[in-house]
Amino acid sequence: ELNFFFPQEQTLAVIKPDAMEKHKDDIIESVKNQGFLITQMKETVLSREMAEEFYKEHKGKPFFEQLVDYMCRGPCMMMILSKENAVEEWRNMMGPTNPKEAKESSPGSLRARFAKDILENSVHGPSNLQHALEKIKFVFDDIGLGPNGSLQGNDRW
Ligand code: RTP
Ligand code: MG
Numbered sequence: 001e002l003n004f005f006f007p008q009e010q011t012l013a014v015i016k017p018d019a020m021e022k023h024k025d026d027i028i029e030s031v032k033n034q035g036f037l038i039t040q041m042k043e044t045v046l047s048r049e050m051a052e053e054f055y056k057e058h059k060g061k062p063f064f065e066q067l068v069d070y071m072c073r074g075p076c077m078m079m080i081l082s083k084e085n086a087v088e089e090w091r092n093m094m095g096p097t098n099p100k101e102a103k104e105s106s107p108g109s110l111r112a113r114f115a116k117d118i119l120e121n122s123v124h125g126p127s128n129l130q131h132a133l134e135k136i137k138f139v140f141d142d143i144g145l146g147p148n149g150s151l152q153g154n155d156r157w
Helices: 017-022 024-033 048-054 064-071 086-094 099-105 110-114 129-139
Strands: 009-015 037-044 076-083
Touching: 009 024, 009 086, 009 129, 017 024, 017 064, 017 076, 024 037, 024 076, 024 110, 048 064, 048 129, 076 086, 086 110, 086 129, 099 110
Parallel strands: none
Antiparallel strands: 009 076, 037 076
């Protein structure tokens, strides 16, 4: 039972197009230094439709169209992170949405270090475990996820 080897929580981490240009390596290094295991990683250019679906919770908000334009304008790095309490820890590591706030409240966070503004803020992380599992499934749809999000039998494992 593969679950035995991967007992830890999983979340999706995305390096957004703005940060791919200059900060990809620094972000990946920080993620590893924080003790996350990167169990899958792929570079993807989202289509418009995928970006809309990815952020469907924000449909109708004033920034939605800009957000979709931004997310599909270049490659993103998609990563599955594994660690105890991964969802919350990754959110903490990212810092607040707005880098102005991040610089004040959590200067070591990725958004304090790398985000340009409240829209182009370098990284994404799902805010709860259910969203994390949905988004992993959406982005890595060729990997089967078990009921508790454990990775199931797959040739690559
Ligand atoms: P994310 O989902 O990307 O991890 O970011 P988040 O939870 O911190 O923030 P959320 O409210 O979910 O917003 C999703 C993304 O939309 C863009 N945004 N722009 N211009 C604005 O006021 C605004 N507000 C949000 C950001 O790219 C944000 O990360
Ligand atoms: Mg969010």
